[in-house]
Amino acid sequence: MSVVSARGLTKVYDSTAVPVHALRGIDLDIAPGSFVSIVGPSGSGKSTLLNLIGCLDHPTSGSLTVVGEDVTVLGREARARFRGDHIGFVFQDFNLIPVLSAFENVEYPLRLLRGGATGERRRQVQEILDAVGLGEIGGKRPTELSGGQKQRVAVARALVTGPQLVLADEPTANLDRDTALLVLELMKKMRDEFGTTFLFSTHDPRVVHEAEQIFTIEDGLLRSGGGAS
């Protein structure tokens, strides 16, 4: 069973004078545990597709199933709960909370979404920080970390709640090539370790070949997909 399955997915932004057709009928299937990239130029619809799969937005039409659930029928609260239960996010700008340490940033979603005993929670956070190679610097604040380290913390934060799917919108856009490759390697390693499906968007040809499956999107249409590198 696919972790993501879309059929005839469209998204039209009609808040402007001229409606913008961001997605014009996308069909795709993503298998569990895969490492997938969505590639395309700026404005092609990559982020829109990720937002729909991430339940941050509603499609205009078409069907979309994520982790076996039809997410098009979910309301605002239900979508939030669904995201907390099944999806992790990694952002281009890391979106770490500057006044919290790396450890606390990773702990934040656990405290808010899962609760639980402090000791167990801290053990989980330390485990995931060790897994991304930051076990020794959990006490540092984001301003004291390099770009690569920040994105590692962001990956740890995305994984700490145990999601089946991690969505990363341009996760390497703010990193140099070597660091970008290291982050992608880490994500792949995490996929191997936790069995999590990773879906990331990029328009950077330097890193696209790291994906095992590539969907190319242009003008809201899927031009190609399924090709493993």
Add this chain to the structure above:
Amino acid sequence: MMALLAIAARNLLRYQRRTVLTASLITLGVLAVLLFVSVAGSFRGMMIGQITDAMLGHLQIHHRGYVESTENMPLHLNLGPDQVQALTARLTTMPEVEAVSARIKFGAMLSNFTETTSIRLTAMDPEQELATVPLLGGRVQGTDPRQLARGEILLPDVLARGLKINPKDTVVLVATNRDGSVNGQTFLVAGFVEGLSGPGGRDGYLHLADARELLRLEQAEITEIAVRLKRPEHTDRVVGQLRLALGAGKQGQGAGQGQGPGAGAGVGSGPAGAGAGSGATPDGKPAPLEVHTWDQLSPFSTIAKMIDLLTLFVQIMLVSIVLISVMNVMMMAVYERVREIGTLAAIGVRPRSILLLFLLEGLLLGVIGAVAGVLLSYGVVGVLDLADLTFSFGRQEGLLLTPVLDAATVAMVGLAVVLVSALASLQPSIKASRLDPISALRHV
């Protein structure tokens, strides 16, 4: 919930200076309100105590219409011996009543054999009077008012100074009797009474039996009965009971009936509730008695109401301070953390949790300010109590300021601050919870 509370507390520490400034503002507001309430309450309580304990008693019973004509001190609106006896019997059986004092109020001419002036007089039984208005003793110079004997008089100090009257001097009182004739009698000046604001504050005092002799009252009639209660806060309850029992309705209805002493319904003869509010006895005749509380008899009640009004204004100011400062801080917090809110929403924190998170931050700010304000207020009030501050009221000097913070006021102010903080945080919190995650994540 506890996780949200812990995170809210942590978030407040992010912007320490802002949190400290806002909490300090709330603290100062709470301090100002509680100090004002306690000091004004002390002043108010002191003044009320002076008026009730040195002059009026907590309530008074008169013949209907007497209070309206009190400036003339009419003698035809006296209470008869049967009424007095029945009233006294009823009052002394009421558990709330501590003491009662029967009085005759009248006007007379006072002469020191060289000059003559008018004087207002209160005739009383010294034991009863001192039990009812115990602070009267503090107003009297030259003698113990309990020892006031027949043939002795206590003169208002201002009047005595004006006429150059000294203790042990002999003076003459000439009074007009009820039938229009006049009668005179000599008195020995036993001492002087310090004046007090309000009705009866410039009265001289003499023995009840002397007044009856001077006024040629053949029966043991009186003008009023002053009542002292064990707990002043029971005044309204006791007045209500008395009005029901006496068939005396709300005050201010109907003019004086001009009935002679002893006329009217018997005390407590009607069933409970009969005549209440209508001022009528069960047999339909106008009730002959009226019950007045101290505040209906004293102009100071207006000052007391002004103090209450000022207290209300100060409390409104506090509410405004808390509302504006907390709302300002929370609005800033939301605007500064738009991306963070977007991130929280994206990772699955539900809108209601985001709302609660910001609401708790505002609430905590209010709680911190309120707790600090209350603690500081207790400290300052304690220092004021230790400082033995005195003040003057009218001609009275050296009144000791004893501010007290009662738990109910503290709880009310604290609760108001916390509720207003929550209210002030509500709009920013709702705004935060309704932010679109995609737009919030793009916010720069």
